[in-house]
Amino acid sequence: MYEKDGEKYYVIDGHTHFWNAGPDNYNKYGKMFIDCFYGYHSALSPEEYLWSEEKFGKYTEEDILHDLFEIGYVDKAIFQPTYLLDFFPNGFNTTAQDAEIAEKHPDKFILNSSFEPRLGEQGLAEFEEKHKRYGFKGVKLYTAEWHEDSKGWKLNDYWSKRYLEKCLELGVTNIHVHKGPTIRPLNRDAFDVHDVDHVATEFTDLNFIVEHVGLPRLEDFCWIGVQEPNVYGGLAVAMPFIYSRPRYFAQIIGELLYWLDEDRILFASDYAIWQPKWLVEMFVDFQIPEDMQGEYGTLTPDIKRKILGLNAAKLYDVEVPSEIPQEEPVMAGGEPEYPEKPL
């Protein structure tokens, strides 16, 4: 919980990891992958939150508990397992790895899982087993994951849909989609989000939370968000702009409020790439710059409360303490009639 200027905020961090990307667990590609994450971390974190590369590769249980819950104001954190077995032989952060901590602190963590559609029928049975074991309500899907000869997959592939049908059957209703860069097929846009559109139309009882609000394809994501009421935007990766590029952050939030609405945007730190403490503090202090308010309006404490926790609480049936004001949703989204298709 975070409190500032008499306002209280319940915080759900929608995207966190407990990864092992140390030298004992990476190959050549895994090393490049964690270097890439470290680049994001060092480019967009305030200096006092910078870690060494060594610590960034492998941090401790104590670190994550401290950074999220002791100082980070997080009430609940969602683990989003990311396997990457072709890069990290023991997995980057698998459901089992995350469960080790989550099961010790069931009041603090919401454990999600994942599926691998390229494992076909056998994987489907394993997925069901995994669900029996962990009982999750959401999955995180990384469509750029390599598997044998394949360098990525699409949500509307045949096997992917079979898994989504299974999700529906098991009550796994929150599908977090992490886009790109997909390498297959190589001549297409690696970050294309249009497959989300297809499955969101087909599986209307599932919620599709597009991580990092579709960036680098914000425009395509906004387009889909207008068409599909079951599409949400996760703010991982967009959040840290609040510090280094606040005017871009203002515009991103402004556009999301316009094209989606305040009920479909979820806060996330992407820990350990960034830390919730400074993100929460800066977000609560944040306001759309005056010269942009004509276009975007302002962010009220009620809007911030929804983004920081109430929206995710609805998706995950989390009971929010009654001291947190919870208003009925006010639809703020636009219903554009033009263009008829993305430009």
Place this chain on the structure above:
Amino acid sequence: MITEATVLDALSGVRDPELDEPITDLKFISHLRVGDDAVEVTLRLPTPFCAPNFAYLMAHDAREALLSVPGVQEARVTLDDHHTADEINAGMAGGLGFDTTFHSFEETEGESLDELRDIFRRKAFVSRQERLCRTLLADGYSSAQLANMMLGEVPDSEAKEKYLSRREELGLDTSAEAPFVVDPDGRQIPEEAVVQHLRFARVTRLSIEANAGFCRGVLAARSGDTPVLSEKEASA
């Protein structure tokens, strides 16, 4: 004699298709060596996992740009520390096409990059149009006026030049009598739809600019420079 300045000038014509900015402004050139009749250039992108198709396009376009410089007989372009560096470097050295360069990636067979280029040319066009309209609206033009303007009536500016160049790349009419606000297929936007058209175009522009800002910051961090925190550079 080939000078470094001539070479850089040629390279400044090469854009990152996704960010719509010259690779020289983005600081993607990490090494440049000019010999009597040969030039060597190394490209270093913000991360080892930047999309390989765009990496290929930039390396390919850089090579073409170098070969267009008078006196250059040999142009060598290499990509540094990227997960498809081996493939792309071999492809560049052998002057191989896209499909052959990535022959080990089965999925590319028989397809070309034209469609991908086209998607991003359309985005660049939409974004440049929005930028130009934005300055005109700030100067007091109404959206109805914009909707009814011909290209020749738009005051000259750098933003207009860039818009015209992106418009030309799409093969659209750039004559003075052509309508100003058109979609990427060249169809004029009706007056009543202009506000909404620009509203959506604004997200495309924002997406491209925010990505460019992100990439600059990550590249600076990778090079060990102080991360670029100023917003001025990205909006310039």
